[in-house]
Amino acid sequence: MPDIVISEFMDEAAVEELRGSFDLLYDPGLVDRPDDLKAALAGARALIVRNRTRVTDDVLAAGPGLVCVGRLGVGLDNIDLKACEARGVKVFPATGANDQAVAEYVVAAALLLLRGAYHAGGEMLAGAWPRQALMGREVAGKILGLVGFGGIARQVAARARPLGVTLAAVDPFVAPDDPAWNGVVRHETLESLLPEADVVSLHVPLTEGTRGLIGAAALKRMRPGAVLINTARGGVVDEVALAESLKAGHLGGAALDVFADEPLSAEAAAVFAGLPNLILTPHIAGVTVEANVRVSAMTARQVRAALEETA
Structure with a gap:
C-alpha cells in the first residue's frame, strides 16, 4: 500500500522526488473516483x-494512518479543517507559491476587460471592421479596488501600480498601521470601496462570512461600467446576480476563474451563455508552468518533512 496518495495533477519532477523515498500512488484521476481514493488511503500516511x-x-476515516494533507494551492475550503485537527492530521497549503501567477492573471484581465477589443477576430474574418464599436478604456488613471489585502492582492498592487492606477483596498484583518497600506487607499468597509472602483478584484477565502459577498446589492453599488475579477472562490459571487448585471449593462465586464460548481453545471453554463464582455477560465489563474513547479516543490518538501518527522 502507498505511503503517499496524490489525487490530482502535480509537477512530475516533484512526484519523482517523492517516489525516490516513499511508496507512492500518483493518479490524477482519483479525484473523480472517490471510492477508489478511499481504498487507496487504507495504508497511506499522506x-x-x-x-x-x-x-x-x-x-480521512478511510486513511486512519494519515499524518498530513498537502494542498497544491492555498484555498482550503475543500478540506474539513476541523476533522483534520480532530484526527491530528496536519494540513500544508503552498502559501505564496502561486501568488505571482494569480497577480499576472488579474492585471491581464483588467486590461482585457477595460479595452474590450480582443474578441473581434470572428467579426473581422466575417468581413466586419468594428473599429468605432471597440473604442475601449485605458487602465491608467483608473481605481483598482482590492477586496482582501493579503499576499496575492499585494502582488496585484505591485504589478498594477506602474500602470498608473490608484490602488484601494478593504481588509479588516490587516492592521491600519501595517506598512503594506503605504500608497493604498484603505477603506473601512466594502460598501465604501465598491462605488469608488473602476476594477474590483476579489481576494478573500470562502467562509460563511464571505459566501455571497458580491450579490445583487453589492453589484448595484459598483460604478456603472466597472469590471469585476474573481480569482478567489466561486461562492463569493452570486453568479445569477452577476449575469443579470452584465445583461442590464450596469457592469462593463467580468472575469471569472472560479465558480460555485466546478466544473460548470449545465445550469451555470446557461446562466453565463451569451453574456457580453465576459471571460471564463477553468480555475487556472494560479496554474502556470512556473507556478506548478513552485507549488509542487513546496508541497513535496512539506510532506516529506512531516513524514520523516513521524517515521
Missing part, C-alpha cells in the same frame, strides 16, 4: 490534493 478533491471526515 494525501496530496488540489482544489477538487473533497477531504471530508469520511475520506
Whole structure:
C-alpha cells in the first residue's frame, strides 16, 4: 500500500522526488473516483490534493494512518479543517507559491476587460471592421479596488501600480498601521470601496462570512461600467446576480476563474451563455508552468518533512 496518495495533477519532477523515498500512488484521476481514493488511503500516511478533491471526515476515516494533507494551492475550503485537527492530521497549503501567477492573471484581465477589443477576430474574418464599436478604456488613471489585502492582492498592487492606477483596498484583518497600506487607499468597509472602483478584484477565502459577498446589492453599488475579477472562490459571487448585471449593462465586464460548481453545471453554463464582455477560465489563474513547479516543490518538501518527522 502507498505511503503517499496524490489525487490530482502535480509537477512530475516533484512526484519523482517523492517516489525516490516513499511508496507512492500518483493518479490524477482519483479525484473523480472517490471510492477508489478511499481504498487507496487504507495504508497511506499522506494525501496530496488540489482544489477538487473533497477531504471530508469520511475520506480521512478511510486513511486512519494519515499524518498530513498537502494542498497544491492555498484555498482550503475543500478540506474539513476541523476533522483534520480532530484526527491530528496536519494540513500544508503552498502559501505564496502561486501568488505571482494569480497577480499576472488579474492585471491581464483588467486590461482585457477595460479595452474590450480582443474578441473581434470572428467579426473581422466575417468581413466586419468594428473599429468605432471597440473604442475601449485605458487602465491608467483608473481605481483598482482590492477586496482582501493579503499576499496575492499585494502582488496585484505591485504589478498594477506602474500602470498608473490608484490602488484601494478593504481588509479588516490587516492592521491600519501595517506598512503594506503605504500608497493604498484603505477603506473601512466594502460598501465604501465598491462605488469608488473602476476594477474590483476579489481576494478573500470562502467562509460563511464571505459566501455571497458580491450579490445583487453589492453589484448595484459598483460604478456603472466597472469590471469585476474573481480569482478567489466561486461562492463569493452570486453568479445569477452577476449575469443579470452584465445583461442590464450596469457592469462593463467580468472575469471569472472560479465558480460555485466546478466544473460548470449545465445550469451555470446557461446562466453565463451569451453574456457580453465576459471571460471564463477553468480555475487556472494560479496554474502556470512556473507556478506548478513552485507549488509542487513546496508541497513535496512539506510532506516529506512531516513524514520523516513521524517515521
